[in-house]
Amino acid sequence: MIPFWEYSQCLEWAENHILIGTSFDLTLKNAKRFLGSIKKYYEFLQSQGKLADSEELDKAIKTTLFEEKWSKLLEAAMRISTARTAKVKNLQERMTQAGYMTLGDIAYNDITVTDAERAKSWFYDSK
Numbered sequence: 001m002i003p004f005w006e007y008s009q010c011l012e013w014a015e016n017h018i019l020i021g022t023s024f025d026l027t028l029k030n031a032k033r034f035l036g037s038i039k040k041y042y043e044f045l046q047s048q049g050k051l052a053d054s055e056e057l058d059k060a061i062k063t064t065l066f067e068e069k070w071s072k073l074l075e076a077a078m079r080i081s082t083a084r085t086a087k088v089k090n091l092q093e094r095m096t097q098a099g100y101m102t103l104g105d106i107a108y109n110d111i112t113v114t115d116a117e118r119a120k121s122w123f124y125d126s127k
Contacts, residue, residue, distance in 0.1 A: 004059035005080065007035060028064065035061045069102070087123055 002010075014034060015026040024030065038057060045051035070092045077088040 001056050004056045007060035032064050035064065
């Protein structure tokens with residue numbers, strides 16, 4: 001079974017390899033739809049007795065939701081590493097200072113590809 005955090009890699013791969021029109025735009029809405037389609041496929045496999053459960057996929061789907069709560073994002077980060085948790089706390093502090101109170105304030109705003117790349121680089125940089 002694929003660990004829940006690896007589904008983000010799947011979404012990043014899809015963005016560069018699956019063409020819908022001219023590209024697969026990796027947005028929160030598309031991520032939920034894509035993971036939902038995988039969930040339906042997993043349910044089919046379970047009904048055929050070919051897959052025991054979809055627990056990890058369910059966790060991945062849940063992480064796209066976070067109920068707009070920092071505590072949910074922090075909980076997910078804690079499962080990965082203390083460094084990742086520190087980065088989420090730092091992000092929360094910065095966003096609060098900028099007037100963004102919930103994750104929805106971040107997730108539902110348009111950003112440029114450059115902004116997304118800078119954010120990804122900052123978040124995944126282990127320094």
